[in-house]
Amino acid sequence: MAIWKWGKPKVESKYPTPLTMHQLWMVSLSAPVSRDKDASRTTLYPFTRIDDGKARTWLAEQWEITAPEQLLGRLSGLASTGYRAMAQRRLGIAPLAWDIALYVDISRRGYACGMLSEADTWARLKNVVPTVAGTYSSWQEYADHYLLGRKVWRDSLQGTRDADFPAPQAASDAHLKALLDPANRTSPWSLAPWEAISHPDRPGPARRG
Template identity: 25%
Template structure:
């Protein structure tokens, strides 16, 4: 046996041993690197979650402060417009501060969207000033769409309306919602719109704040005098009125679907003002903080 025959196996063994050691060291290094990376990711995640929790707590505090600044009567009146407030909140949402849920407990919308408010009033109501705002509010408080809704309902109940006398689409809407809303019909839709218009009118300077709160006082009294059982009943009435307004949803089915989703959120989500403040029981006296928000007296808008 030559020297090379003795040396080569030893060299090969040493090389293999070195490769094994180097591979083990690299594997352990990789594992340590992965562990460190995971620890860094976990720390970053914990910091993000802590920051998000802090931001959420801060936002909740803002909402809580806004809610506590109002009496029960004021919150109830503002809650009547909650379906529209929920839709507006999506417009006012900010990438940093999130959804301004405090708007549920604020009379006027957040600043910065006056152009959108103005366009909404012009396109939806042709409201451009004090006089036109008062005119639309007077119509909503006096009759709104609930008056023709009840006319169709009475014809259907009495059976004296012929197919020629009744709009088939309107009759279909009333018949569809009868078991859900009954005698209140689409009243909630008119009330929600009146409160929403009053708030926008104040924000744009078309109404004084005192005039706006008087509108809310009237809407609150109308809601208390109606046969609403709870917010679920009110929400269905809102949807019935909206669908009647759109003649059965044929014109704008997307909007009707959005209203349904909004009402569902208001009835189920923990952040909803309807969840926070259940519908007052019969005979319950609501605490109020504004002398201008008179109870049981029809306001003079002028």
């Protein structure tokens, strides 16, 4: 099978070793955000094809991140308070999942464009595991809080120039439904069940995109 298309190699050509179960679980925390067709949900690298420039452009345009110190600042903010502080004030509920999904997504893109090393990226993902695993008991609970956090974020954009920026809620709902579908064997949440992070690590399943 050819590894080149449009001049960019497949992610497996650069990162051929499948993730362990714990690694896949951590990467899967960003699965709700990864709706694009070129998103890789089973590798630390965020795309199915190597495109470091795309990661750099996305961070600059979506988060105004152009330097490592800005990336670290964003990650620190999402880990400590994030959007859940606003949700707590408005609803009395702090949906951690929304902030964590963004945290892992930004970390992976920071890794892709060289702002984080592989070791530092894994370390940052591991840092949030105890809080996430202690807050939720299933991917369903995680998904529910992700959608709640997304709704608060969308509502906060009303009346601003970014009001039309978010994808329709229906798109996010459909994506989460597919991730949670037990019959969807390509879903990372099927490949790495929630309880896997509470058991000893082991080799992960074969990569499926």
